[in-house]
Amino acid sequence: YKRVTVKTLVDMKAHGEKISMLTAYDYSMAKIVDGAGVDVILVGDSASNVMAGHETTLPITLDQMIYHASSVVRAITRALIVVDLPFGSYQSDPKEALRSAIRIMKESGAHSVKLEGGKEVKESIKRILHAGIPVMGHLGLTPQSIYKFGTYTVRAKEEQEAVNLIEDAKMLERIGCFAIVLEKIPSDLAKKVAESVSIPIIGIGAGHDVDGQVLVLHDMLGMTHEFNPRFLRRYLNLYDDMTNAISQYVSDVKRVDFPSDEEQY
Ligand code: KIV
Numbered sequence: 001y002k003r004v005t006v007k008t009l010v011d012m013k014a015h016g017e018k019i020s021m022l023t024a025y026d027y028s029m030a031k032i033v034d035g036a037g038v039d040v041i042l043v044g045d046s047a048s049n050v051m052a053g054h055e056t057t058l059p060i061t062l063d064q065m066i067y068h069a070s071s072v073v074r075a076i077t078r079a080l081i082v083v084d085l086p087f088g089s090y091q092s093d094p095k096e097a098l099r100s101a102i103r104i105m106k107e108s109g110a111h112s113v114k115l116e117g118g119k120e121v122k123e124s125i126k127r128i129l130h131a132g133i134p135v136m137g138h139l140g141l142t143p144q145s146i147y148k149f150g151t152y153t154v155r156a157k158e159e160q161e162a163v164n165l166i167e168d169a170k171m172l173e174r175i176g177c178f179a180i181v182l183e184k185i186p187s188d189l190a191k192k193v194a195e196s197v198s199i200p201i202i203g204i205g206a207g208h209d210v211d212g213q214v215l216v217l218h219d220m221l222g223m224t225h226e227f228n229p230r231f232l233r234r235y236l237n238l239y240d241d242m243t244n245a246i247s248q249y250v251s252d253v254k255r256v257d258f259p260s261d262e263e264q265y
């Protein structure tokens with residue numbers, strides 16, 4: 001695919017081709033992620049944790065999300081860009097939700113937005129969709145509701161929550177969402193959801209019987225090491241590699257090994 005669009009993703013599901021998605025929050029990393037062939041780049045509100053060092057995703061603002069998104073937009077040539085609507089920018093009423101989504105689209109140049117929740121945010125999603133802005137849903141463990149859950153453990157293990165989740169997924173498809181993220185739910189439930197809808201289901205901690213996978217970039221590169229959920233596969237140990245490189249630099253400067261004769265004018 002030359003340029004990934006929301007239509008491409010639905011076609012990929014129809015053809016059984018898995019969708020790869022990663023987060024990015026800045027130009028330099030987004031350029032690498034896009035160049036490596038990732039289908040979807042999520043400018044996640046996980047930037048609140050990863051980039052700003054907050055404990056939760058709640059503090060990040062719409063202006064900050066737009067800053068991250070516009071940096072990512074300048075880097076990519078192929079991937080579809082999805083931007084999280086941050087906590088507080090869409091829950092009050094559908095008009096505010098639409099205003100926030102419009103700001104993201106206009107000021108960053110991104111291609112779509114994502115927001116958390118099912119029937120509670122149905123009217124907001126409809127309003128955004130009516131303006132021609134593609135929306136990705138997000139169900140299961142929705143981190144903006146962490147104080148309601150009280151824990152980051154697996155969601156929808158109980159029957160009623162599982163039933164509600166399937167209902168919400170079907171509703172999101174019906175009103176026109178182009179895909180749904182399912183976070184940290186039992187794999188058999190995720191499989192059931194993926195089979196119940198024709199839009200792609202992108203999992204994180206939701207097993208392999210879904211239509212694609214997403215991880216937080218800094219987690220899969222091993223830049224973070226306090227966060228160790230079962231679903232996280234680390235492809236590098238950048239925390240250690242970067243620490244070694246930087247302490248080598250410090251030592252080279254102290255010993256006047258750097259710069260060498262060749263590295264000066
Ligand atoms: O903000 C984020 O990184 C996310 C993914 C974990 C799906 O929403």
Ligand code: NA
Pocket residue numbers: 044045046057084
């Ligand atoms: Na998010």
